[in-house]
Structures are given as structure tokens and as C-alpha cells.
Amino acid sequence: MIMPPKKQEKPTKEKKDVKKDVKKDTSAESELIEKKIKTPELLRGFKDILPVDQGKWNFVRDSIRSLAESYSYDRIDLPVLEKADLFHKTIGKGTDIIDKEMYVFTDPSNRSVAMRPEATASAARAYINHGMLEQPQPVKLWYTGPMFRHDRPQAGRYRQFYQAGFESFGADEPIVDAQMIVMGLQIFKDLGLNVKVQINSIGTAESRSAYIPELVAYFRSHRSKLCDEDKRRLQKNPLRLLDSKDEVARGLLDGAPQILDWLDDKSKEHFMKVIEFLDEVEIPYELNPFLVRGLDYYTHTVFEFLLADDEGTKAQNALGGGGRYDGLVELLGGRPTAACGFALGLERMVRALAKYDINPPQFPEPKVFFAQLGDAARRVGLGLFEEFRQVKVPIVEAAGKNALKAQLEVANKLGVKITLILGQKEVLDGTIIMRDMESGAQETVDVKKVIQLVQKHLEK
Numbered sequence: 233m234i235m236p237p238k239k240q241e242k243p244t245k246e247k248k249d250v251k252k253d254v255k256k257d258t259s260a261e262s263e264l265i266e267k268k269i270k271t272p273e274l275l276r277g278f279k280d281i282l283p284v285d286q287g288k289w290n291f292v293r294d295s296i297r298s299l300a301e302s303y304s305y306d307r308i309d310l311p312v313l314e315k316a317d318l319f320h321k322t323i324g325k326g327t328d329i330i331d332k333e334m335y336v337f338t339d340p341s342n343r344s345v346a347m348r349p350e351a352t353a354s355a356a357r358a359y360i361n362h363g364m365l366e367q368p369q370p371v372k373l374w375y376t377g378p379m380f381r382h383d384r385p386q387a388g389r390y391r392q393f394y395q396a397g398f399e400s401f402g403a404d405e406p407i408v409d410a411q412m413i414v415m416g417l418q419i420f421k422d423l424g425l426n427v428k429v430q431i432n433s434i435g436t437a438e439s440r441s442a443y444i445p446e447l448v449a450y451f452r453s454h455r456s457k458l459c460d461e462d463k464r465r466l467q468k469n470p471l472r473l474l475d476s477k478d479e480v481a482r483g484l485l486d487g488a489p490q491i492l493d494w495l496d497d498k499s500k501e502h503f504m505k506v507i508e509f510l511d512e513v514e515i516p517y518e519l520n521p522f523l524v525r526g527l528d529y530y531t532h533t534v535f536e537f538l539l540a541d542d543e544g545t546k547a548q549n550a551l552g553g554g555g556r557y558d559g560l561v562e563l564l565g566g567r568p569t570a571a572c573g574f575a576l577g578l579e580r581m582v583r584a585l586a587k588y589d590i591n592p593p594q595f596p597e598p599k600v601f602f603a604q605l606g607d608a609a610r611r612v613g614l615g616l617f618e619e620f621r622q623v624k625v626p627i628v629e630a631a632g633k634n635a636l637k638a639q640l641e642v643a644n645k646l647g648v649k650i651t652l653i654l655g656q657k658e659v660l661d662g663t664i665i666m667r668d669m670e671s672g673a674q675e676t677v678d679v680k681k682v683i684q685l686v687q688k689h690l691e692k
């Protein structure tokens with residue numbers, strides 16, 4: 233049967249308005265589309281660390297902090313922004329950081345400032361600024377925070393990245409160098425990561441000044457084969473040719489003069505002692521005669537941490553590194569002060585945990601859910617929730633949900649053993665409902681006794 237077409241209803245005033253609104257909405261939407269409002273995107277080389285990754289991050293941060301505390305390192309927080317000069321002076325011209333990577337700008341007071349590319353120079357500045365030279369030595373400091381380098385972004389290399397660092401000022405004994413290596417390796421061990429250390433000595437500035445002309449002469453005779461970057465290094469910072477990642481330069485290394493052969497007696501002795509200490513505590517290490525660090529201020533021992541299965545062909549794989557920097561404090565105007573330290577890259581540690589599917593120890597599963605109905609219950613609930621937390625009963629709530637049904641859904645999903653329900657009536661009576669989620673049985677109990685009752689119930 234063919235139905236007659238329905239007579240069109242005359243729109244009422246209300247319906248007319250709705251229509252108008254809908255029309256308004258669509259036109260607003262098309263206006264947005266027309267304007268092509270683009271959601272702002274992240275800057276290249278910067279990233280968000282999302283809640284889903286925080287477990288691994290906290291695992292890394294906690295392991296570092298707990299090691300720092302057990303070795304009596306004191307935490308120092310240093311500013312992100314420093315006078316640019318601090319880094320120019322210490323890191324040195326001809327280094328990638330100073331020549332290409334530093335975020336430098338003129339601030340509103342017309343000062344040249346830099347986002348810190350690393351924190352050792354800041355730690356040395358703070359050591360001088362705060363008269364730590366007068367304290368019992370060594371002064372042992374640790375820090376963690378973001379660093380900034382306008383490097384070419386790729387996996388494992390960001391423009392903002394986090395480091396944790398350890399610095400010991402005022403001790404020149406080789407055992408300090410060895411202990412730094414032991415501490416670094418211990419952090420990786422605590423995380424369940426299999427990490428190796430490579431070490432070398434680059435001696436003193438004097439022993440280097442005898443070695444560098446030899447190195448330059450060698451590479452100059454092969455100059456035409458070098459890539460542009462290495463030609464630049466040959467001119468500006470020849471030591472860095474030793475850790476070039478370019479195939480050609482790496483191939484030439486076998487015939488290159490080795491810095492260890494140019495070390496003066498004192499440097500040799502220092503290095504031998506570091507190695508003896510490592511042998512004594514049975515720490516395996518690899519001697520890498522081509523290991524130099526990117527920064528000018530290093531002296532004597534230098535070391536780098538790599539995953540045990542890493543071939544060391546990619547600069548962006550090192551998990552951390554450090555060494556001795558006996559001249560740094562003096563360079564910044566302080567008294568000559570021996571010092572040694574290392575920094576770890578947190579992103580790379582988190583990435584390594586993911587690579588080996590290592591997961592942080594789980595937080596205790598919540599056992600109790602706390603449902604609260606109405607404002608009065610929420611007010612009382614605030615204090616009660618805190619009391620549960622203090623006696624370490626794993627309790628959760630769903631603060632954003634008001635209806636009991638929605639709150640119970642969350643409780644079910646979490647698989648808790650007990651749900652506590654606090655409504656207007658219970659607040660007035662000084663009671664609370666305790667519901668066993670398995671049996672569904674529930675009873676009303678005295679709110680003052682609820683913590684004890686819950687603890688007893690959880691022990692069952």
C-alpha cells in the first residue's frame with residue numbers, strides 16, 4: 233500500500249530556534265574549515281613524554297636517585313638558562329655543540345644567553361659561586377633535567393633531552409674515575425640492562441698538544457678521501473676524527489697514531505691505576521683507543537656506556553659518558569680543582585628498556601574503590617581517602633564521575649575487592665557502606681572503624 237506523503241508540520245517557535253542553531257553551528261564549522269585552523273604541532277626534535285611511558289621514566293629516575301643517595305651524592309638543581317659565555321669558554325670552539333647546536337639568543341636585557349646543552353659547566357660554576365671549594369672535598373653533586381642541542385633529530389637524538397649527571401669536585405685520585413664507572417654500570421644493572429663500558433685516556437692538555445700535530449699530519453695525507461664533516465674536523469677539532477662515524481675515517485683509524493702512545497708518565501700512571509681498580513672489582517671494560525669526548529674540557533680518563541650488543545658505529549646510541557675534567561674549575565676562575573663526572577641520557581635508557589621489553593615493577597594493584605555521592609560525601613571523603621593512603625591501603629576513586637552506577641563500573645573494571653560507598657545519609661549518620669565485590673554482600677559500618685575493618689577484610 234502506498235502511504236500518502238506526510239503533511240509537513242509547521243515548525244513551532246522552539247523547533248525554529250533549534251534549526252537556526254544548527255545552521256549557525258554548521259556555518260561556524262565551515263568557517264573553521266575555511267580558515268584552516270591548524271592544530272599547533274611539536275617543534276622538530278621535541279617530544280611529549282606521555283602518561284603511558286611514565287612508568288619506564290619513573291623506573292629510570294628512581295634507580296638514578298636511589299644510587300645517588302646510596303653513594304652520598306647531593307642533589308643540585310641548576311638553571312636551564314645560563315650566560316652563553318659559560319659554554320663558549322668551557323665546551324670550546326670547533327666542537328659541534330658550540331659551532332652548530334647551541335640555542336643562543338639575546339634576552340630582553342640584551343644579554344647573550346644559552347639554553348644549557350649540558351650541565352657539567354653549570355655545576356662547576358655553582359661550585360665556585362657558592363664557595364664549595366671551602367667545604368670538605370670531594371663535593372659530590374648530582375642533577376637531572378632537560379638539555380638542549382639543535383642537533384639533527386633522529387631516533388635517540390632529540391633537541392630537548394633529559395640527562396642525569398654525577399660530578400665529584402676536589403679529588404684527583406684514580407679511584408674516583410673507577411668509582412664513576414662502577415656507579416654508572418650499577419644503575420644499568422639495577423634497571424636490568426646489559427651495558428658495557430669503553431674507556432680511554434686523553435691525557436693532559438700538554439700531552440694532547442704533542443699528539444694532535446701527528447694526528448693532523450696523518451689525516452692530512454688522506455684528506456681527499458674524507459667526507460666534508462671530517463674535513464671540517466681536521467681543521468677545527470682534529471681529535472674528533474677519532475670518533476668519526478664515517479666509514480672512510482673509521483677505515484683509516486687502524487693506521488692512525490694512537491693517543492695512548494703520547495701520554496706523559498703521570499697520565500699513563502693515572503690511567504693504569506683506574507684500570508687496576510676496575511680489575512680489582514671485576515668490572516669488564518673495553519679499551520677503545522679512539523674514544524674521545526665531544527667537549528674540550530676533558531682530561532685523562534674518558535668513558536662511554538653502550539648496550540652490550542652495540543657495535544658502537546652510531547653516535548646516537550651511547551647511553552652515557554663522562555670522564556675527568558681537572559682544568560674546568562680553574563678555566564672558570566676557580567682554584568685548580570680536580571674533578572670527574574658522567575652524564576646519562578634518559579631517553580636512551582627508556583628506549584633500551586622498551587627494546588628489551590623490561591617493565592618497571594608494578595605499583596600495588598588497587599584493592600579498594602571509594603565511591604562518593606554528593607558534595608558532603610566528597611568533603612568527608614577527602615580526609616578519609618588521605619587516611620587510607622597514609623596507612624598504605626591501595627585505594628582509588630573516580631573523582632570525575634558522579635553517578636553511583638558509573639563509579640561502580642570503574643570499580644568493577646579495576647577488579648577491586650572492596651568498594652566503599654559514602655552518600656549524604658551516611659555522612660549524617662557517621663557511617664559508610666562496605667561492599668564485598670566478589671559476593672556482592674554489603675554492610676553499613678561506623679566510619680571511624682572503617683580503616684580497621686577494611687584492613688582486616690583484605691587480610692582474608
Ligand code: AMP
Pocket residue numbers: 350381383388389390391392393394395526549550551552553554575576577578579580
Ligand atoms: P654528552 O653530554 O654528549 O656526553 O651526552 C651524554 C649522554 O646524553 C649521551 O650518551 C646520550 O645518552 C645523551 N644525549 C646526548 N645528546 C643527546 C640528544 N641530542 N638526544 C638524546 N640524548 C642525548
